[in-house]
Amino acid sequence: MRYAETGYNLEVDLSRGNIERVETDPRDTELYLGGLGTSAKIIWERVPPEVEPFSPDNLLIFAAGLLCGTPATGCNRTIVTTISPQTELMAFSMMGGFLAPELKYAGYDKVIFRGKSPDLVYLWIHNDKVELRDATHLRGKGAIETAALIQQELKEPKAQVAAIGAAGENRVFFASIEQGRSSASRGGIGAVMGDKNLKAIVVRGTKDVSIAKPMEFMELCNEVLEYIKYRNDHPIPGVMPILAGLGSPQEMKVHDEKWHTENFSWGNSRTRRKDFWNEDIAREWTETMESMRTRLISCYNCPMTCGATISPPGMPTYMMKCFSKLTYTMAAMSDLEFGLGIAQSATEYGVDGFSAPQVMAFALELLENGILTDEDFPGMPEDNEGRFYWLLEHIVHREGIGDILANGTYWAAKQIGKGAEEYAHNNIKKHEQLPLKLSMLNPIYFIMYATGEKINITQIEGQFPQAPFPKREHREAFVKDWFQVPDEKFKQYFLDWEPRGDNSIPYYPTPPMVADIVDWQERMHYIDDALGMCAGLSSFPLKPPYHLHNYPKFISAGAGVDMDEEKLTQAIRRYRTLVRANNTRRGMSRKDEKPPKDHWKKRFPELEKELLDTYYAFKGWNEDGIPTETTLREFGLDYVADDFLARGILTKDADAPPKDDAPEKGKEA
Amino acid sequence: MPEEKKTKTVKTIKVDVDKCNGCRACEMICSAYHAAPKYSGNNPERSRVRVIREPLRDVYVPVYAGEYTPAECLGRDKYIIDGKEYDECAFCRASCPSRDLFKEPDSGLPLKCDMCEGEDEPLCVKWCIVDALTYEEREEEAEEDEKPEDIDVGIEALADKYGMDKIMDAVARMSQQKKD
Numbered sequence: 018m019r020y021a022e023t024g025y026n027l028e029v030d031l032s033r034g035n036i037e038r039v040e041t042d043p044r045d046t047e048l049y050l051g052g053l054g055t056s057a058k059i060i061w062e063r064v065p066p067e068v069e070p071f072s073p074d075n076l077l078i079f080a081a082g083l084l085c086g087t088p089a090t091g092c093n094r095t096i097v098t099t100i101s102p103q104t105e106l107m108a109f110s111m112m113g114g115f116l117a118p119e120l121k122y123a124g125y126d127k128v129i130f131r132g133k134s135p136d137l138v139y140l141w142i143h144n145d146k147v148e149l150r151d152a153t154h155l156r157g158k159g160a161i162e163t164a165a166l167i168q169q170e171l172k173e174p175k176a177q178v179a180a181i182g183a184a185g186e187n188r189v190f191f192a193s194i195e196q197g198r199s200s201a202s203r204g205g206i207g208a209v210m211g212d213k214n215l216k217a218i219v220v221r222g223t224k225d226v227s228i229a230k231p232m233e234f235m236e237l238c239n240e241v242l243e244y245i246k247y248r249n250d251h252p253i254p255g256v257m258p259i260l261a262g263l264g265s266p267q268e269m270k271v272h273d274e275k276w277h278t279e280n281f282s283w284g285n286s287r288t289r290r291k292d293f294w295n296e297d298i299a300r301e302w303t304e305t306m307e308s309m310r311t312r313l314i315s316c317y318n319c320p321m322t323c324g325a326t327i328s329p330p331g332m333p334t335y336m337m338k339c340f341s342k343l344t345y346t347m348a349a350m351s352d353l354e355f356g357l358g359i360a361q362s363a364t365e366y367g368v369d370g371f372s373a374p375q376v377m378a379f380a381l382e383l384l385e386n387g388i389l390t391d392e393d394f395p396g397m398p399e400d401n402e403g404r405f406y407w408l409l410e411h412i413v414h415r416e417g418i419g420d421i422l423a424n425g426t427y428w429a430a431k432q433i434g435k436g437a438e439e440y441a442h443n444n445i446k447k448h449e450q451l452p453l454k455l456s457m458l459n460p461i462y463f464i465m466y467a468t469g470e471k472i473n474i475t476q477i478e479g480q481f482p483q484a485p486f487p488k489r490e491h492r493e494a495f496v497k498d499w500f501q502v503p504d505e506k507f508k509q510y511f512l513d514w515e516p517r518g519d520n521s522i523p524y525y526p527t528p529p530m531v532a533d534i535v536d537w538q539e540r541m542h543y544i545d546d547a548l549g550m551c552a553g554l555s556s557f558p559l560k561p562p563y564h565l566h567n568y569p570k571f572i573s574a575g576a577g578v579d580m581d582e583e584k585l586t587q588a589i590r591r592y593r594t595l596v597r598a599n600n601t602r603r604g605m606s607r608k609d610e611k612p613p614k615d616h617w618k619k620r621f622p623e624l625e626k627e628l629l630d631t632y633y634a635f636k637g638w639n640e641d642g643i644p645t646e647t648t649l650r651e652f653g654l655d656y657v658a659d660d661f662l663a664r665g666i667l668t669k670d671a672d673a674p675p676k677d678d679a680p681e682k683g684k685e686a
Numbered sequence: 687m688p689e690e691k692k693t694k695t696v697k698t699i700k701v702d703v704d705k706c707n708g709c710r711a712c713e714m715i716c717s718a719y720h721a722a723p724k725y726s727g728n729n730p731e732r733s734r735v736r737v738i739r740e741p742l743r744d745v746y747v748p749v750y751a752g753e754y755t756p757a758e759c760l761g762r763d764k765y766i767i768d769g770k771e772y773d774e775c776a777f778c779r780a781s782c783p784s785r786d787l788f789k790e791p792d793s794g795l796p797l798k799c800d801m802c803e804g805e806d807e808p809l810c811v812k813w814c815i816v817d818a819l820t821y822e823e824r825e826e827e828a829e830e831d832e833k834p835e836d837i838d839v840g841i842e843a844l845a846d847k848y849g850m851d852k853i854m855d856a857v858a859r860m861s862q863q864k865k866d
Binding site: 249314315 | 718721723726727731740744791813
């Protein structure tokens with residue numbers, strides 16, 4: 018009997034149209050938990066570095082996290098894993114919504130796609146009945162439209178659908194997978210889905226998900242629910258509104274956008290407009306949001322209402338959350354009405370709300386600077402907003418210049434040449450980042466940007482305040498009920514952090530403290546991605562209801578896997594190292610671990626080197642950012658160590674334990 | 687002389703559809719509570735409350751399982767409220783042959799809300815912290831007895847239609863069946 022998980026994966030060979038239900042090894046749950054953890058292992062075992070993103074041998078894995086479908090509030094995320102066409106590294110992108118629990122109720126933990134279908138198809142999972150169905154009539158349809166059409170044709174209004182739009186079908190490098198309420202957007206995973214000729218995955222499940230120790234588990238769930246209510250009533254004072262509460266940033270609720278509009282950069286991540294926000298704009302944008310927003314909505318089993326149903330005038334209704342509210346607006350130097358309108362098209366086409374607007378702004382910057390000319394944009398309207406719609410159309414259909422832009426700013430710049438590379442200035446690991454350009458180097462953010470493998474800052478930050486509080490008394494008040502810290506020393510780090518003077522950025526927190534802080538924040542995100550927990554109730558906000566102290570209990574009581582804090586930390590480090598190993602094998606190393614050159618005005622090369630050296634050593638990686646043999650064997654990743662030695666990625670560590678003493682013997686791939 | 691008034695407790699779950707966020711926590715916790723042993727599993731398909739949910743049309747209606755009925759209605763109700771058209775039978779609580787709602791997924795046996803008898807409040811309410819579901823209890827005066835006139839009126843109507851003999855036969859046949 019398996020608890021919380023079902024113990025079965027679906028293996029779908031799209032080339033041959035073959036579908037198998039395969040039992041999984043319960044020992045992997047102990048070592049890698051589930052979700053991202055077990056998916057990283059599958060990628061390691063079955064997708065060697067020679068496999069190109071658009072090869073039939075690339076896998077596309079939809080995984081429900083270990084605790085999805087249990088009563089744990091907010092545990093609803095699907096983790097999609099593949100090799101990204103944009104970064105050429107292992108991509109893992111998450112979406113909330115309703116798909117992951119439904120997959121559990123249907124009796125599966127993961128759906129693993131391989132091969133390439135000869136024609137456009139969708140996968141229909143109805144409990145034990147699983148079939149590939151023709152989707153040629155859905156070619157070119159919007160992602161949201163597709164979901165509705167499939168529900169109608171199957172007469173299954175309760176089926177959950179994740180689909181791609183035209184962008185995915187046309188292998189746009191920043192295409193998303195859309196699920197109505199949520200999307201898995203980063204890393205161009207929608208392009209891989211399109212390359213496999215898979216239009217959608219459709220799930221309906223009516224079976225039970227079981228709990229190992231029911232009464233204990235419910236008690237933990239009730240504590241979480243109580244704490245959510247407490248935190249809703251007690252926002253954290255002294256931080257900006259979107260960081261004060263729980264959930265994804267409450268962008269659909271918050272009208273005051275002074276902070277985003279004046280601190281984030283507009284256009285192609287260029288211009289800070291420090292006096293942008295005023296009463297007129299506040300009134301106008303509030304009216305826009307209130308006239309278009311029909312309802313605040315949530316994902317499965319979550320009270321946080323981070324999303325909203327948006328009905329722009331004259332356009333179909335769609336659902337939005339978080340910061341895509343402003344990305345189009347700010348890239349186009351326009352207003353909220355434009356942003357909410359074009360996001361409707363972008364959602365149907367299925368593109369990443371961070372990358373897409375930046376690619377379009379990048380194209381117009383190249384035009385302004387004569388690197389591209391009017392001839393590259395035949396028929397493009399004169400007005401700014403019309404241009405963005407025109408560009409979106411051309412990118413998602415890969416028409417004209419859109420065919421080049423569809424590869425993202427990094428690859429497009431290389432193709433265009435003539436100095437275009439200078440304009441693709443906001444990338445890390447070839448992927449567009451949030452449009453932030455700041456003054457003084459922040460050592461914590463430096464390490465997070467440099468070493469994050471989820472390629473998005475919001476997916477590594479969270480537990481530690483972003484900036485020091487002005488006065489010691491504020492800091493003392495903050496640490497008073499900060500029980501989430503893994504260790505008391507984190508309170509001291511924060512208490513001593515001053516806005517100015519010796520204990521301020523960039524030299525404080527010191528490199529060893531930075532390593533501790535980043536590691537804590539990263540650990541939280543990696544747990545979430547294995548359990549399927551939404552970052553909004555866990556890794557992203559300050560003082561969340563889920564933390565390192567109650568997670569082991571959730572896993573023990575829920576999945577029946579014996580777990581404590583030590584064992585959990587070991588498991589997280591194991592699969593986090595495995596994610597890195599997948600990327601190391603694909604050529605990623607220290608040379609790639611750089612925030613954009615212009616991210617901060619004031620840079621400190623020596624300090625940055627020390628920060629990175631310290632962090633790598635803390636993680637058990639060598640100075641090139643590659644996990645050492647000792648580290649790999651300590652985590653029972655002997656199969657990785659052996660592969661690295663065989664490939665010459667590592668040479669034998671003098672201090673590595675002899676292989677026979679290594680833990681987890683017999684776990685070689 | 688007036689006799690002492692009898693009272694009964696009326697339990698109400700107030701459903702504010704405007705506040706529903708569509709998360710279905712009510713379905714999840716209902717099915718977990720009614721699992722045997724309690725909380726050993728969950729499956730929204732076994733829930734005695736279901737959210738009729740069509741996000742793009744902004745339709746969110748939590749409906750509770752009521753009485754089982756063996757027959758479909760001859761007519762079906764369709765409501766349009768504030769310009770929003772709701773599905774046929776959307777607000778009906780019956781477990782009936784015309785739809786798959788409120789039936790155990792494996793046995794097909796009907797489900798019925800029991801207000802989580804024994805708990806302080808129904809668990810769907812406890813878990814709905816957006817307050818789309820709230821719980822109220824009130825005491826109401828109980829009717830002494832059923833008014834005899836109601837039965838008389840009904841039987842007279844039937845007798846007019848079918849004749850007294852047929853009614854007598856039917857009553858005799860039904861009471862015999864009950865004994866069997």
